[in-house]
Amino acid sequence: MPELPEVETVARDLRGLIVGATIVDAETRWERTLRDADPEAFADGVAGRRIEAVGRRAKQVVVELSGGAYLTIHLKMTGQLFVVPQGGPDDPYVRLVLELDDGREIRFRDIRKFGRVGLYGVGTADPFAATGPEPLADDFTVAAFRRRLRSRKGRLKPLLLDQAFVAGVGNIYADEALWAARLHPLRTARTLRPADERRLWLHLRRILTEAVIRRGSSIDDYTAPEGDGEMQEHLEAYQRTGEPCRRCGRPIRRVVVGGRATHFCSWCQRLPAGDRAGAKAVLATMAAARRRGMRWTELAAGQGSVGLNRAERTRTAAATRRAAARASVGG
DNA sequence: CAACCGACCTGTTCGC
DNA sequence: TGCGAACAGGTCGGTT
Numbered sequence: 448m449p450e451l452p453e454v455e456t457v458a459r460d461l462r463g464l465i466v467g468a469t470i471v472d473a474e475t476r477w478e479r480t481l482r483d484a485d486p487e488a489f490a491d492g493v494a495g496r497r498i499e500a501v502g503r504r505a506k507q508v509v510v511e512l513s514g515g516a517y518l519t520i521h522l523k524m525t526g527q528l529f530v531v532p533q534g535g536p537d538d539p540y541v542r543l544v545l546e547l548d549d550g551r552e553i554r555f556r557d558i559r560k561f562g563r564v565g566l567y568g569v570g571t572a573d574p575f576a577a578t579g580p581e582p583l584a585d586d587f588t589v590a591a592f593r594r595r596l597r598s599r600k601g602r603l604k605p606l607l608l609d610q611a612f613v614a615g616v617g618n619i620y621a622d623e624a625l626w627a628a629r630l631h632p633l634r635t636a637r638t639l640r641p642a643d644e645r646r647l648w649l650h651l652r653r654i655l656t657e658a659v660i661r662r663g664s665s666i667d668d669y670t671a672p673e674g675d676g677e678m679q680e681h682l683e684a685y686q687r688t689g690e691p692c693r694r695c696g697r698p699i700r701r702v703v704v705g706g707r708a709t710h711f712c713s714w715c716q717r718l719p720a721g722d723r724a725g726a727k728a729v730l731a732t733m734a735a736a737r738r739r740g741m742r743w744t745e746l747a748a749g750q751g752s753v754g755l756n757r758a759e760r761t762r763t764a765a766a767t768r769r770a771a772a773r774a775s776v777g778g
Numbered sequence: 779c780a781a782c783c784g785a786c787c788t789g790t791t792c793g794c
Numbered sequence: 795t796g797c798g799a800a801c802a803g804g805t806c807g808g809t810t
Contacts, residue, residue, distance in 0.1 A: 449804095521804080521805085522804095523803085523805075524804065557787095561786065561804070561805085601779085602781095617803080706783085
């Protein structure tokens with residue numbers, strides 16, 4: 448699940464590997480990987496262009512090409528990028544191959560086919576026109592963050608996931624930032640006191656910065672061209688359902704907010720009375736789970752229970768899968 | 779504007 | 795042991 452730190456890591460790895468090379472051809476194996484689903488136009492558009500720079504905007508890798516063209520690569524849930532020698536081991540999940548002039552190729556591998564690659568040029572519409580500010584940029588000040596918070600009526604968790612509100616935050620770092628700032632995910636932006644706003648701003652930036660240094664969280668399918676990250680070993684809330692809160696020792700709870708798994712400590716992250724009115728569904732679910740004797744997990748209506756060791760087992764299995772993927776791609 | 783839904787996809791895990 | 799349902803979640807387009 449690549450978010451800002453994971454995509455930043457992929458972009459940095461890729462930059463060191465491909466800047467200066469020239470794209471010779473493009474082979475599309477799954478048409479819808481291309482935003483405009485036109486393999487011929489895409490190949491014509493990239494062939495002969497030199498790779499000038501690689502960066503990131505929100506959760507997308509941006510590859511700048513000669514002549515003012517640029518590629519946007521959204522990894523979505525399961526997208527991976529590898530740079531390998533041509534003719535290396537292949538696998539059925541490679542969706543797009545960019546052949547380089549130096550005997551290597553860039554492979555975009557994506558099990559679930561959600562990922563998208565766009566090609567833009569001078570005069571084409573800006574794909575980031577509706578994207579919010581970069582949270583690690585110098586001009587993302589606490590004052591700027593306050594202004595944005597006060598212009599919104601929504602609850603914090605969905606707000607942090609809204610790319611128009613702030614760019615690059617996904618499910619992992621939204622939960623982590625809220626835990627660190629001691630703010631309930633259902634808290635409304637408008638009820639925040641100045642100190643709350645400041646803590647959220649501070650911890651959001653601190654956690655994203657730390658995660659970039661640690662090369663992101665290698666959970667499920669995420670890996671970068673030059674190897675896994677280690678931030679998954681330093682998460683405080685995400686996927687720690689039932690494990691003790693590292694501040695108070697009480698079990699981390701899991702609820703569904705806006706259709707997304709949300710992990711938090713109901714002791715450290717209180718919901719003020721004023722915000723309870725619109726949070727009935729989640730609160731009722733938690734009360735029902737409590738009545739049924741579930742102390743450490745809360746479930747959406749009708750869902751089964753979640754085993755205590757699930758997170759651990761999932762992590763182990765995912766690491767094995769990533770290793771297999773790297774081997775098959777020849778990386 | 780906010781909240782919610784289904785759609786897009788496949789592999790893994792869960793409940794029975 | 796095997797099967798189908800549930801789940802993972804980023805984003806878009808549509809509805810309430």
